[in-house]
Amino acid sequence: MTAAPxxxxxPEPRPVVPPALVAFAxxxxxxxxxxxxxxxxxxxxLGVGCRISAAGVFRILLGETANPALLSALADGRPVAxxxxxxxxxxxxxxxxxxxxxxxxxxxxxxxMDRQNALFRDGLVEIGYSPVQAVGYCVWQSDDLVAIELxxxxxxxxxxxxxxxxxxxx
Amino acid sequence: xxxxxxxxxxxxxxxVMASVxxxxxxxxxxxxxxxxxxxxxxPERVALSYQFFNKTRRNVMETRRATVLVTxxxxxxxxxxxxxxxxxxxxxPLFESMKAKLAGxxxxxxxxxxxxxxxxxxxxxxxxxxxxxPVVPLVTNRPSLLAATRRTCAALDACADLDELLDCxxxxxxxxxxxxxxxxxxxxxxxxxxxxxxxxGYPVTGVGAEVAPGExxxxxxxxxxxxxxxxxxxxxxxxxxxxxDSARRSGLVADAPRRIAFPGLAAPRSQIALPIAEAGxxxxxxxxxxxxxxxxxxxxxxxxxxxxxxxxxxxxxxxxETQEETPAEAMSPAPADGQLTVRYFxxxxxxxxxxxxxxxxxxxxxxxRLLRExxxxxxxxxxTRELRLDPALRLPxxxxxxxARLILLRKRLDEREARLxxxxxxxxxxxxxxxxxxxxxxxxAGEAAG
Numbered sequence: 001m002t003a004a005p006x007x008x009x010x011p012e013p014r015p016v017v018p019p020a021l022v023a024f025a026x027x028x029x030x031x032x033x034x035x036x037x038x039x040x041x042x043x044x045x046l047g048v049g050c051r052i053s054a055a056g057v058f059r060i061l062l063g064e065t066a067n068p069a070l071l072s073a074l075a076d077g078r079p080v081a082x083x084x085x086x087x088x089x090x091x092x093x094x095x096x097x098x099x100x101x102x103x104x105x106x107x108x109x110x111x112x113m114d115r116q117n118a119l120f121r122d123g124l125v126e127i128g129y130s131p132v133q134a135v136g137y138c139v140w141q142s143d144d145l146v147a148i149e150l151x152x153x154x155x156x157x158x159x160x161x162x163x164x165x166x167x168x169x170x
Numbered sequence: 171x172x173x174x175x176x177x178x179x180x181x182x183x184x185x186v187m188a189s190v191x192x193x194x195x196x197x198x199x200x201x202x203x204x205x206x207x208x209x210x211x212x213p214e215r216v217a218l219s220y221q222f223f224n225k226t227r228r229n230v231m232e233t234r235r236a237t238v239l240v241t242x243x244x245x246x247x248x249x250x251x252x253x254x255x256x257x258x259x260x261x262x263p264l265f266e267s268m269k270a271k272l273a274g275x276x277x278x279x280x281x282x283x284x285x286x287x288x289x290x291x292x293x294x295x296x297x298x299x300x301x302x303x304p305v306v307p308l309v310t311n312r313p314s315l316l317a318a319t320r321r322t323c324a325a326l327d328a329c330a331d332l333d334e335l336l337d338c339x340x341x342x343x344x345x346x347x348x349x350x351x352x353x354x355x356x357x358x359x360x361x362x363x364x365x366x367x368x369x370x371g372y373p374v375t376g377v378g379a380e381v382a383p384g385e386x387x388x389x390x391x392x393x394x395x396x397x398x399x400x401x402x403x404x405x406x407x408x409x410x411x412x413x414x415d416s417a418r419r420s421g422l423v424a425d426a427p428r429r430i431a432f433p434g435l436a437a438p439r440s441q442i443a444l445p446i447a448e449a450g451x452x453x454x455x456x457x458x459x460x461x462x463x464x465x466x467x468x469x470x471x472x473x474x475x476x477x478x479x480x481x482x483x484x485x486x487x488x489x490x491e492t493q494e495e496t497p498a499e500a501m502s503p504a505p506a507d508g509q510l511t512v513r514y515f516x517x518x519x520x521x522x523x524x525x526x527x528x529x530x531x532x533x534x535x536x537x538x539r540l541l542r543e544x545x546x547x548x549x550x551x552x553x554t555r556e557l558r559l560d561p562a563l564r565l566p567x568x569x570x571x572x573x574a575r576l577i578l579l580r581k582r583l584d585e586r587e588a589r590l591x592x593x594x595x596x597x598x599x600x601x602x603x604x605x606x607x608x609x610x611x612x613x614x615a616g617e618a619a620g
Binding site: 030032033034035036040041042043044045046063065066078079080081082083085090092094096128129132133136137139141156158160164165 | 304
């Protein structure tokens with residue numbers, strides 16, 4: 001399988017995510033993705049990891065088999081939200097965009113997904129998951145990966161507490 | 171509801187693995203966040219913890235729809251639940267059950283001061299979808315809770331009196347469920363307090379120890395008439411009595427104690443309390459705890475609730491049988507070997523043996539009545555019936571309070587190895603045995619009279 005580089009067909013990027021959060025999103029976070037169906041109902045999936053280009057394009061990898069409804073909604077041009085959560089302290093932020101492009105996964109995604117996944121698993125064990133639980137929670141298959149690419153239009157803090165939902169950048 | 175049954179997903183709703191929640195606003199803009207708690211309510215409903223008025227909350231109020239993803243901690247399978255919001259509960263059994271669980275989860279994650287439950291958002295489950303992906307085969311090498319419940323209930327059926335029944339209950343939790351630390355507490359103490367009448371697995375029995383209404387999982391379970399459990403240690407549900415006693419031992423508090431230390435584990439990580447209820451009225455609490463996390467899940471709660479229910483039924487039946495009791499008869503002189511001074515304080519009905527605190531409240535008043543009659547008339551056999559009918563004792567309506575207090579009194583005398591004890595003397599009858607001569611003092615009698 002071949003894939004375009006992360007930002008190849010992306011619209012003119014407008015990087016709005018602070019550098020610290022760019023690093024945070026690629027540090028082995030839990031990745032949750034949501035969109036909505038034509039009826040307005042929420043659709044939910046888990047991501048494997050994220051690569052962010054210098055131009056601010058978020059390329060999020062996820063399992064294709066596990067997420068047909070989500071991918072179908074995104075293919076239909078429905079809006080997207082992605083939350084990144086650190087396992088160790090539950091720090092979290094969310095990006096939103098009006099649409100995301102679906103791309104094939106690329107072989108050069110895999111080493112980065114391996115790296116982020118290892119960090120994620122370590123974090124889960126640190127907060128009390130057994131090693132088996134940690135591996136099982138974030139298991140993925142390389143031949144089942146697909147990518148979605150989006151340029152965040154709005155960014156919100158999601159860390160637990162009354163400040164969750166505060167907009168960081170727009 | 172379509173798809174899988176919610177009942178098969180209860181492990182995924184124990185809060186072991188993180189859950190994820192997605193909502194949308196009226197324009198279909200999604201929002202996705204982690205959620206502390208997805209709670210099983212019934213075969214068609216779940217409740218989500220509402221902790222902050224945030225975007226998720228606003229979306230739910232706008233569209234009344236949500237999707238949540240939960241993970242089975244054993245098979246590691248993910249499940250998506252499509253939800254329709256029905257309403258929010260801010261008090262009552264569901265709220266308190268979730269509040270206790272949340273306190274444990276928050277403590278485990280070090281965010282005790284941030285997580286506070288504002289409400290339990292109840293949702294109807296529209297569909298359950300197993301997310302395709304690899305799963306771990308389920309290991310089923312564990313005891314059957316249904317079989318354990320059946321064995322326990324059969325053992326309770328064989329008990330001849332309340333004393334035996336209560337001790338049998340904690341013994342069966344150990345033998346049949348592998349729960350080493352448990353106790354039974356009865357309602358009806360002073361100011362609505364519960365007091366321990368049977369315990370197992372602790373260095374001291376703690377019989378007579380009291381728990382205030384709303385205090386810890388025991389007090390909340392009694393107040394709400396609902397099972398309450400915690401899977402992680404948390405400050406919020408610790409017992410003030412135990413803390414006070416440790417403070418007293420370390421010299422921080424100097425007043426003479428007129429209470430008995432709560433016997434619970436020093437560092438419990440799992441606790442469960444189940445109301446023992448007769449005709450909807452809480453008459454006691456069955457309590458168990460363990461030093462490991464997440465020991466009591468939905469399945470254990472259901473099994474132990476059945477045990478507590480059966481215990482309540484057996485208590486009611488034994489009470490009926492005891493009411494057909496025979497009057498007391500024999501009088502015999504007590505053997506004299508030294509002297510024991512028993513002091514009774516009317517103010518709180520507390521009894522001291524020489525200088526050692528023994529008991530207070532109704533149990534103290536009962537002992538004082540028995541001792542006075544024993545010294546005045548030489549009687550040493552009594553019936554529960556005569557105590558129940560004695561207006562001076564001002565017993566509450568439920569007569570198991572009397573039986574439980576006699577058990578409490580007997581155990582307190584036994585564990586203090588006092589030269590005074592109470593023995594069973596047949597159904598509804600008991601015997602006061604003094605192995606020494608007795609002197610009775612009432613230091614505050616004058617004050618009370620004045």
